[in-house]
Amino acid sequence: METENLFKNLLQEKYPTRQAVCREIINLNAIINLPKGTEHFMSDLHGEYEAFLHILNNCSGVIREKVDALWADSLSLKERDEICTLIYYPREKMNRMKREGRITEDWYRLMLNYLIELAKVVSSKYTRSKVRKALPEEFGYIIDELLHFMPDEDNNQILYHKKILDTIIGIESSEEFIIALAELIKRLAVDHLHIVGDIFDRGENADKILDLLMKYHSLDLEWGNHDILWMGAACGSDACIASVVRNNIKYSCIETLENGYGISLRSLTLFAEKTYPDLPPMEAALKAISVILFKLEGQIIMRRPEYEMEGRLLLDKINYENGTIESEGTVYQMKDTFFPTVDPTNAYVLSEAEQEVMDNLRFAFVNSHRLHEHVKFLYDKGCMYKCYNGNLLYHGCIPLDEEGNFDGVKFGGCIYTGKSYLDYAEKIARKAWSAQASQWDLDFMWYLWCGRKSPLSGRNVKTFERTFITDKEAWHEETNPYYKHYYSEKTCNMILREFHLYSDISHIINGHTPVKTEKGEKPVRANGKLIVIDGGFSKAYHKTTGIAGYTLIYNSHGMRIKAHQPFESVEKVLEENKDIESTSKMFETEPHRLLVGDTDDGKKIKEDIQVLTHLLESYKKGKKELF
Numbered sequence: 001m002e003t004e005n006l007f008k009n010l011l012q013e014k015y016p017t018r019q020a021v022c023r024e025i026i027n028l029n030a031i032i033n034l035p036k037g038t039e040h041f042m043s044d045l046h047g048e049y050e051a052f053l054h055i056l057n058n059c060s061g062v063i064r065e066k067v068d069a070l071w072a073d074s075l076s077l078k079e080r081d082e083i084c085t086l087i088y089y090p091r092e093k094m095n096r097m098k099r100e101g102r103i104t105e106d107w108y109r110l111m112l113n114y115l116i117e118l119a120k121v122v123s124s125k126y127t128r129s130k131v132r133k134a135l136p137e138e139f140g141y142i143i144d145e146l147l148h149f150m151p152d153e154d155n156n157q158i159l160y161h162k163k164i165l166d167t168i169i170g171i172e173s174s175e176e177f178i179i180a181l182a183e184l185i186k187r188l189a190v191d192h193l194h195i196v197g198d199i200f201d202r203g204e205n206a207d208k209i210l211d212l213l214m215k216y217h218s219l220d221l222e223w224g225n226h227d228i229l230w231m232g233a234a235c236g237s238d239a240c241i242a243s244v245v246r247n248n249i250k251y252s253c254i255e256t257l258e259n260g261y262g263i264s265l266r267s268l269t270l271f272a273e274k275t276y277p278d279l280p281p282m283e284a285a286l287k288a289i290s291v292i293l294f295k296l297e298g299q300i301i302m303r304r305p306e307y308e309m310e311g312r313l314l315l316d317k318i319n320y321e322n323g324t325i326e327s328e329g330t331v332y333q334m335k336d337t338f339f340p341t342v343d344p345t346n347a348y349v350l351s352e353a354e355q356e357v358m359d360n361l362r363f364a365f366v367n368s369h370r371l372h373e374h375v376k377f378l379y380d381k382g383c384m385y386k387c388y389n390g391n392l393l394y395h396g397c398i399p400l401d402e403e404g405n406f407d408g409v410k411f412g413g414c415i416y417t418g419k420s421y422l423d424y425a426e427k428i429a430r431k432a433w434s435a436q437a438s439q440w441d442l443d444f445m446w447y448l449w450c451g452r453k454s455p456l457s458g459r460n461v462k463t464f465e466r467t468f469i470t471d472k473e474a475w476h477e478e479t480n481p482y483y484k485h486y487y488s489e490k491t492c493n494m495i496l497r498e499f500h501l502y503s504d505i506s507h508i509i510n511g512h513t514p515v516k517t518e519k520g521e522k523p524v525r526a527n528g529k530l531i532v533i534d535g536g537f538s539k540a541y542h543k544t545t546g547i548a549g550y551t552l553i554y555n556s557h558g559m560r561i562k563a564h565q566p567f568e569s570v571e572k573v574l575e576e577n578k579d580i581e582s583t584s585k586m587f588e589t590e591p592h593r594l595l596v597g598d599t600d601d602g603k604k605i606k607e608d609i610q611v612l613t614h615l616l617e618s619y620k621k622g623k624k625e626l627f
Contacts, residue, residue, distance in 0.1 A: 058088055
């Protein structure tokens with residue numbers, strides 16, 4: 001009762017008069033009848049900073065579509081290309097043009113007019129208040145004036161507009177003003193960004209991507225298996241640390257570790273050179289950290305029988321006499337059996353020197369200030385899954401059995417399936433980052449990276465076989481039955497209902513698995529209920545996919561899948577105004593234009609309107625009691 005009274009008092013303090021309540025009801029009703037903002041979905045960035053930056057700057061082609069819609073009949077393709085490049089990279093483009101002697105006062109005036117006209121278009125679906133909040137502080141008032149001027153019968157407003165531009169050019173503020181307008185256009189073109197996992201992996205600049213995302217105006221992150229691996233490493237999990245180091249050496253991404261996060265590999269490389277003197281330094285380091293990793297993984301598997309991963313215990317199965325190993329009932333030839341730090345009678349114990357290497361690496365990971373800033377951001381903005389505006393977003397899978405039912409895992413005497421499993425996984429992942437983290441929590445971070453029924457991995461990872469076994473048949477990584485059943489609309493509806501999503505226009509947005517376009521695979525599955533948007537940014541996957549992956553745009557008209565060709569370079573864009581080649585396919589058009597009132601925020605606003613309507617009735621009747 002006290003809480004209810006406090007709520008009533010606070011409500012009356014905020015809206016002390018009938019007029020104040022009326023004003024707010026009018027304002028909120030206007031907001032819910034505006035068009036729904038544009039959502040931009042991206043996934044599997046894999047550290048490819050330049051490609052990500054460009055897709056972020058061109059909003060998956062939304063900017064170009066707006067430019068073409070405005071000026072396709074009045075400007076040449078070359079002129080429109082130049083406007084787009086100016087919006088994507090305003091400072092870099094103008095610096096290049098100045099060096100070429102191509103910038104004049106007339107050019108400034110022309111571009112300012114174009115950008116103001118485009119800014120009017122992209123701001124039209126927002127309230128003036130929201131647009132003002134997006135304006136850069138240094139030019140906010142002037143841009144607000146330029147966006148909302150209207151011609152009058154005496155052309156006073158046109159003259160006013162012209163004088164503002166003349167002054168901007170005259171006091172040599174054109175470049176900063178153009179930059180401010182370009183940033184405003186990009187900000188308003190996309191209302192909210194979803195990153196559906198895997199910022200980290202093979203690319204060298206995941207740290208730069210995170211720096212960029214930390215400045216973004218509105219976003220959420222769904223953790224991917226590579227993200228959780230780095231998070232586990234920052235939490236202090238030795239197995240996660242060893243996996244991160246191994247991946248970065250194997251895929252030549254050491255720059256992220258050493259330059260991005262200040263994590264030195266010196267102790268590892270010195271140990272590796274001494275242990276494997278016949279190998280080149282980085283090959284020796286890769287072998288050394290691989291052996292350490294397989295020992296650490298073995299320790300976890302033996303410590304956690306509930307993971308049911310005993311089949312991954314291979315280091316003690318090596319036959320040193322004939323150079324073979326038995327895996328899953330088959331004997332395979334080994335590429336290499338020189339493992340001087342492995343005791344065949346106690347294969348999973350680190351040697352004293354290996355333990356020293358791990359102690360040094362752990363110290364570096366848990367004390368990297370920049371890494372911890374980025375991991376904190378992943379925890380603050382991230383989650384295992386997200387229900388947003390009627391859609392379900394997750395990176396990997398919802399583990400299913402062969403019949404397509406939810407598959408269970410048993411931890412701590414409890415069985416978890418479907419939503420309860422993902423909720424449990426998120427709870428433990430967050431605990432691993434806390435001061436109360438236990439060994440169980442740290443081990444579970446490794447399990448989420450590569451566990452047999454991990455919702456982030458979704459496959460039986462075979463790193464050992466791919467490293468040390470010659471026969472590629474042993475490399476096959478069996479995937480979770482989810483990836484067989486997610487083509488079924490019935491299965492997708494079952495999953496959506498599990499997460500309390502019942503709308504006919506609800507979808508699953510999934511990352512993680514590259515869409516093999518060359519083999520005829522399509523990103524839209526299960527009669528439109530599931531969309532796979534593995535961004536395919538990693539250059540290593542381009543041969544497999546045939547393109548550079550997909551992104552998704554969801555606006556007031558419906559959903560569009562965007563297919564992208566490989567990105568060449570920012571330099572190419574600046575030099576030739578060469579945009580990334582993308583094709584767009586609208587696969588779902590809504591029967592009526594979606595409004596703010598149809599979104600999650602809109603539902604909350606409608607609840608506020610109901611409360612305010614009660615308050616208004618109370619004021620009309622002259623009552624102090626609200627309800």
